[in-house]
Amino acid sequence: MTSPGLASPAEQLGRLVKETQAVLHQRMDEALRPLGLSVAQYACLQTLSASPGATGSELARRVFVTRQAMNVMVQGLERQGMLERSDVPGPRRERETVLTPAGRTALDGAGAAVRRVVDTMTGDLADEDVAQLLALLGRCRDALAAGS
């Protein structure tokens, strides 16, 4: 330790990112559980809505889980009628996945619940503050992701 008694701003930021994500995940879980959805399932449906026809591996990358975990999650959502996978695999053995109307309905309801959570998160901030927060944190994420 160079021990300035306190951690460096960068270290504080690392811890703060983790804390914020943890509390956000917890609040989202509380909001989504009554709807019968886990946070991971919501992330899957949300990503699928933004990128219709995505493959399982593509979904896995965007949700930050392994493709194996995404596979079982997709199977579960398929059993619940939330999404459908093309029965005939594509060129690379991939199966295009799309939301069903039921999945769209569930996502809409979940999206409203999630919006209430993220709005409380940014409730104390002005619009310009949120914009700057997005810009700054985005640069941090990009800097970390740049190191391949």
Add this chain to the structure above:
Amino acid sequence: MTSPGLASPAEQLGRLVKETQAVLHQRMDEALRPLGLSVAQYACLQTLSASPGATGSELARRVFVTRQAMNVMVQGLERQGMLERSDVPGPRRERETVLTPAGRTALDGAGAAVRRVVDTMTGDLADEDVAQLLALLGRCRDALAAGS
């Protein structure tokens, strides 16, 4: 969906927080794995360094895991000689936990590796930008945590 075609800034921020934390966790894991430490173990040692004598439940709350999970983690770190727990429980059956010199050494090495990661995260930002990011994100965390 009110469907502006794009998600609201608050929703973008939620996703960005998750993405940043995920990439940061991944980079920290890559940096810590060669040292024989997991990210959770590092967080445990780091928290214990900041709060010597903390109990298992207290550590669990700060690291955002259940006290059961923290218990097995502490047992593992105790087996590795990283920390010690008072043999005689306190008033509420709690066992005070402290770092051993070996744990302090391991934490110092891990801290250096983590510092390299968080420095790349904030590398593109000016000091004042980091300070503002800390302030804004801190307000978001507090707003979420306020809802008990």
Add this chain to the structure above:
DNA sequence: CTTGTCATGTCAAGAGTTTGTCACTACCGT
């Protein structure tokens, strides 16, 4: 004193995820 509540530590069972592996198919360089 007794009762209820709370907090801690621990054990057991369950769910979810990762790691490791295999099979299949397209792409690319030789």
Add this chain to the structure above:
DNA sequence: ACGGTAGTGACAAACTCTTGACATGACAAG
């Protein structure tokens, strides 16, 4: 053409964490 590489889906085993439950001891209210 051919063999290597890479990407995808799927399966099994191992690991980690959570959920649930129990016993212990302290504290406040009755």
